Amino acid sequence: MEDEIKEYPKFKQSMVKTHTILIPSMLDIHMSLWEAVLKQSGYKCEVMRNQGPEVVEEGLKYVHNDTCYPALLVIGQFIDNLNHRDDTHNVVLLITQTGGGCRASNYLHLLRKALIKAGYGYIPVVSLNASNLEKDSGFKPTLKDILKIVAAMTYGDELMYLYNKCRSYEVNKGDATRLKDEWVNKIIKQFEVGKGTKLGQMKKNMRQMALDFNNLNLDLSHKKPxxxxxxxxxIKYASLGNNHLEDFLVSQDAEVMVPGVYGFALYSVWNYIYDREIYGRSLKSALIAKFLLHFFQKREKIMINSMRETKFTPMNYFDHTKDLSEGVLHHGTKMGEGWLLTAEMMELIEEGYENIICAQPFGCLPNHICGKGVMKKIKSIHKDANIVAIDYDPSATKVNQENRIKLMLAIARERIKDDDKVEL
Ligand code: SF4
Structure with missing residues (x-):
């Protein structure tokens, strides 16, 4: 390839103390916790919070316009952030990659090419992935860091779940946000003194978290969509990508549910085991995956059990969610979000969230197959499913997206009966 980059700046161990690691924004709660974990380990880091049309403009300037919209936004956010910094010689960019067959595995090279074009070719880029895509990086989280990162993901998922259950029904505006922030700070403080990652501590924290949200003053007199x-x-998680979709839905008096990151983590791990079964792939990878699956599922169980003493219906076990896609989409379909996307739609409907927004980025073939492609089949199984696919791309207008969502909400409201009870 003529434009292949053979040499690129590396993030060396010696840079840990001098360079700030810039991280693209995505999940607010999880990111705040992960940012704190890295800082506690001696890394200087910053989750980028720059948004606005300049981000898209920068993305369009330096990335080909048929690139997946998430890549365009992430690269645009980096370049826009760099354009507004006084010192760009002491920064490192960090991106996460799944390492699968999807185009996300090429984001790293797209970003490096864009940096060169924008005049920032001297900035090192770090890829955070579980597939050994980059072996020469100075970013080497310790086992302690990894345990904290996983614990942060577990707490993040539980907080996001409880927060979304409560925020549309709170009597005193801001109560749910305040409680969520309090818990984020509490967990960060525990991590600081080496607590919060052992199973017993997680059990205690998560039970208390669920009880605290259970005690919030909520008005449950009227069912909302x-x-x-x-x-x-x-696009599902980043407000930059979905034009603040969750906030918009709450502003429209709807209850929102966003499936947690655990589903994606378990899906990615489980696929290695299934790959061995159907393609005869590496036994070693399958065995490591089995160990990881067990490790994650222990924590998943804590999360689910923590809601036992509350009014909240807990999230489902991954094994149950996985089985829901059977008969709709084969488990061998695993590019991007693959069969998980289908399974999550089935799960949401089963849990009473029959109104679904399928956030589709421009240029994303896997999501068109596993999202749009299965809608007809899902609707044939669940007649009440009210699913709408919303496209997100540089030219899609927010007004157009919101109008389509309002139409979906109007159908949802028509279906609510006066005597319907709120079930959280
Ligand atoms: S899942 Fe879709 S948007 Fe994401 S990298 Fe793959 S093709 Fe692109």
Whole structure:
């Protein structure tokens, strides 16, 4: 390839103390916890919070316009952030990659090419992935860091779940946000003194978290439309990507549900085991995956059990969610969000979130197959499914997206009966 980059700046161990690691924004709660974990380990880091049309403009300037929209946004956010910094010689960019067959595995090279074009070719880029895509990086989280990162993901998922259950029904505006922030700070403080990662401590924290949200003053007198959000992982979670979709739905008096990151983590791990079964792939990878699956599922169980003493219906076990896609989409379909996207739609409907927004980024073939492609089949199984696919791309207008969502909400409202009870 004539434009292949053979040499690129590396993030060396000696840079840990001098360079700030810039991280693209995505999940607010999880990111705040992960940012704190890295800082506690001696890294200087910053989750980028720059948004606005300049981000898209920068993305369009330096990335080909048929690139997946999430890549365009992430690269645009980096370059826009760099354009506004006084010192760009002491920064490192960090991106996460799944390492699968999807185009996300090429984001790293797209970003490096864009940096060269924008005049920032001297900035090192670090790829955070579980597939050994980059072996020469100075970013080497310790086992202690990894345990904290996983614990942060577990707490993040539980907080996101409880927060979304409560925020549309709170009597005193801001109560749910305040409680969520309090818990984020509490967990960060525990991590600081080496606590919060052992199973017993997690059990205690998560039970208390659920009880605290259970005690919030909520007005449960009227049922609201319950809306689930699925789609490509970045567009689903990043407010920059989905034009603040969760906030918009709450402003429209709807209850929102966004499936947690655990589903994606378990899906990615489980696929290695299934690959061995159907393609005869590496036994070693399958055995490591089995160990990881067990490791994650222990924590998943804590999360689910923590809601036992509350009014909240807990999230489902991954094994149950996985089985829901059977008969709709084969488990061998695993590019991007693959069969998980289908399974999450089925799960949401089963949990009463029959109104679903499928957030589709421009240029994303896997999501068109596993999202849009299965809608007809899902609707044939669940007649009440009210699913709408919303496209996110540089030219899509927010007004157009919101109008389509309002139409979906109007159908949802028509279906609510006066004597319907709120079930959280
Ligand atoms: S899942 Fe879709 S948007 Fe994400 S990298 Fe793959 S093709 Fe691109």
């Amino acid at each position: 319950k809306v689930g959000i699925v789609g490509e992982i970045y």
